[in-house]
Amino acid sequence: MLPMFDGIDWLGVFFYILSAVIVVSALLVVFSKNIVHSVLWLVISFIAVAGIFITLNADFLALIQVMVYAGAICIMVVLGIMLIKRDDMNKTNMFNSQLYFGGAVALMVTFLTGFASYKINYSGNPPMVPENSVESIATLLLSKYVIPFEVVALLLTVTLVGAIYIAREVKADADS
Amino acid sequence: MLSVWGAVLIFLIVGVIFGVGGMLAGYILAPRRKSAQKSIAYECGVDTIGPTWVQFRTSYFLYALLFVIFDVEIIYLYPWAIKFQSLGLFAFVEMIIFLAILVVGLWYAWKEGAFEWT
Numbered sequence: 001m002l003p004m005f006d007g008i009d010w011l012g013v014f015f016y017i018l019s020a021v022i023v024v025s026a027l028l029v030v031f032s033k034n035i036v037h038s039v040l041w042l043v044i045s046f047i048a049v050a051g052i053f054i055t056l057n058a059d060f061l062a063l064i065q066v067m068v069y070a071g072a073i074c075i076m077v078v079l080g081i082m083l084i085k086r087d088d089m090n091k092t093n094m095f096n097s098q099l100y101f102g103g104a105v106a107l108m109v110t111f112l113t114g115f116a117s118y119k120i121n122y123s124g125n126p127p128m129v130p131e132n133s134v135e136s137i138a139t140l141l142l143s144k145y146v147i148p149f150e151v152v153a154l155l156l157t158v159t160l161v162g163a164i165y166i167a168r169e170v171k172a173d174a175d176s
Numbered sequence: 177m178l179s180v181w182g183a184v185l186i187f188l189i190v191g192v193i194f195g196v197g198g199m200l201a202g203y204i205l206a207p208r209r210k211s212a213q214k215s216i217a218y219e220c221g222v223d224t225i226g227p228t229w230v231q232f233r234t235s236y237f238l239y240a241l242l243f244v245i246f247d248v249e250i251i252y253l254y255p256w257a258i259k260f261q262s263l264g265l266f267a268f269v270e271m272i273i274f275l276a277i278l279v280v281g282l283w284y285a286w287k288e289g290a291f292e293w294t
Contacts, residue, residue: 054181064251072247079240082232138255142267149270152252153277160245160281167234167241168288 011055018055021048035084039077046070057129060137238290242282249278 025045032038046069053062130136141149217224256263256271285291 054184060255063254067250068247072244076237076240076244079232079237082236083234085231134255134258138259138263141252141255142259142263142270146270149252150273150277153274156245156248157277157281160241160278161284163241164238164285164288164290167238168290 014055015052018048018051021045022052035081036078039074039081042077043070043074046074057131058133060134063134235290235293238285242285242290245281246278249275 022045025041025048028041029038029045032041046065050062050065050070053059053065252274253271256267260267
């Protein structure tokens with residue numbers, strides 16, 4: 001490492017860079033005129049959140065964040081957009097009369113989360129995050145938590161069946 | 177010494193340079209002669225008829241649903257695959273059961289004609 005970089009809190013630097021990326025891309029999700037661009041900014045936001053997980057040593061969470069959120073969820077949003085009939089954002093319900101009510105709710109949520117995070121006592125040293133959390137997860141998942149593990153499979157199957165049932169029903173109605 | 181995540185960071189930076197660099201080189205090097213013809217929507221070289229924004233069929237969305245389900249499954253497959261050697265036969269059987277339950281869902285999707293284009 002070069003001597004000029006000594007004494008820099010690199011985790012802090014990365015945290016602030018990633019936070020700036022998250023905030024800016026999240027705002028662009030909301031303010032983009034084109035909803036396809038919104039999804040692209042959403043991907044950037046998700047990947048930056050994965051970076052935050054990495055700075056916290058949560059490697060497994062970071063991996064899932066990239067694969068499931070930036071991968072699958074965004075694909076689903078894109079395919080959801082393909083089902084939308086309105087091409088212009090001005091035709092949506094973006095400009096309705098709920099401005100003050102929505103603003104009040106947003107302010108309240110911001111205030112509550114800010115208050116809650118302000119009240120939390122951060123003193124004391126948190127326990128170190130174990131290295132290679134994936135291996136511990138695997139061992140626990142396939143020994144102690146076998147039943148929940150298999151229940152997850154059932155839950156996924158039920159989700160799949162339910163989603164297909166709803167989608168097919170809509171299609172049958174549309175065809176008739 | 178470089179940590180593991182330092183290597184990931186280098187991969188990320190090189191990946192971004194690779195993607196952005198190509199676009200930037202095109203932006204700098206390519207000649208720009210704008211015309212009305214160039215700004216119309218491109219569709220296999222044939223002029224588009226009607227609006228380019230259309231509503232797609234729900235069949236596309238079913239593929240997305242299936243993809244999401246099997247992508248969530250990776251969350252469980254991945255740690256199993258990392259520790260496969262030391263977990264032994266019992267874990268293998270558990271994973272087979274896990275996959276078998278999910279294949280039931282796939283079978284239902286197939287039965288309902290989610291993969292058919294009628």
